[in-house]
Amino acid sequence: MLGILLILLAATTSHGQTGGAVAPGATPSGVHGPIGAAAPELGQRVLSAGASGKDVETLQRILLAKGYRPLGTTASFDSATEEAVKRFQRDARLRVDGVVGPETRPALLGLMRVLTATWYGPGFYGKRTACGRRLAPNTLGVAHRKLPCGTRVTFFHNGRFLTLPVIDRGPFRRGVAWDLTAAAAEQLGFRSTGTVRSAP
Numbered sequence: 001m002l003g004i005l006l007i008l009l010a011a012t013t014s015h016g017q018t019g020g021a022v023a024p025g026a027t028p029s030g031v032h033g034p035i036g037a038a039a040p041e042l043g044q045r046v047l048s049a050g051a052s053g054k055d056v057e058t059l060q061r062i063l064l065a066k067g068y069r070p071l072g073t074t075a076s077f078d079s080a081t082e083e084a085v086k087r088f089q090r091d092a093r094l095r096v097d098g099v100v101g102p103e104t105r106p107a108l109l110g111l112m113r114v115l116t117a118t119w120y121g122p123g124f125y126g127k128r129t130a131c132g133r134r135l136a137p138n139t140l141g142v143a144h145r146k147l148p149c150g151t152r153v154t155f156f157h158n159g160r161f162l163t164l165p166v167i168d169r170g171p172f173r174r175g176v177a178w179d180l181t182a183a184a185a186e187q188l189g190f191r192s193t194g195t196v197r198s199a200p
Contacts, residue, residue, distance in 0.1 A: 041161050042108075047100040051077040058161045059100060059108070061154045063088060065199035066111045112156055112197035116175055119190060121182030129168035135181070141167030143179035147200075155180075156197040158189035 042055040042062075057075040064071050068084040082098040089096045092107045100108070120143070124135050131149035133139065142153060142164045151166045155178075164184050171179035178198065180190060190196065 041159070042100075043105045047077055048098065049077055049079070049082050055161075056081070058154060058163065059085075061152070061163060062108055062111055062199045065154070109156060109197060112154075112199045114195050114197055115177035116193065117155075117178035117180055117190065117196045117198075118171055118173065118176050118193040119180040119182055119185035120170075131167045131169075133167045135168075138183050139167070139181050140184050140187070141165050141181050142184060143168035143170035144177070145169060145171075151200075153178075154199045155184075155188060160188050162188050 040053060040055050042058040044055065045051075047056060047059060052075055054075065056077050057073050059077075060071055060073045060075075060081060063081075063084045064073070066088075068088055071080050071084045074081075085100060085104070086096050086098045088108070088111075089098075089104060092104075094103055094107060121135065121137065121139075125137060126134065128134050129141075129143070133141065140162075142155075144151075144153075144166050147153070147166045149166055152163050153166065154161060154163045162184060164180070167181075168179070171177075176193065178196065180188070185191070188196070
């Protein structure tokens, strides 16, 4: 009986180590993070034709915000996405291969404007926003002075991306462009007034 238990223990601890070592914190497919973790963020893996996921959608939203069309937010790295990436690489004077890797990703981040943001929520919960949403502690959204209600804006802060709909008007402080809901600020790791990258 003891021998059987030892065999089972050895099989369990060696799981994922056969057929070549798997880097700590990476799945066999090369997506960083443990199996079952949240979808990868843009930059956590190399993207090329055939890829799909949240990070591809983020890529498409950044390119669309800067006029690289025709392109849809399909979350699939299709031929239109590959062509848009190549056009961006030409414009940025990068190697034109249609692949979003360590060279192209920082240049993409450079397309996103650096603007000042703050956050709000407590004291307003239960009230309706200017766009008709009832604000709650878990509401994900952002306020802007002019963008139409429902416009989706992609933010980058503290290594994280988040796409949010415009749900309210504001902020009304001079020099501040965005007002994130408390739930959105928490997801971005944004804790006070400061700068974020955004597209558009």
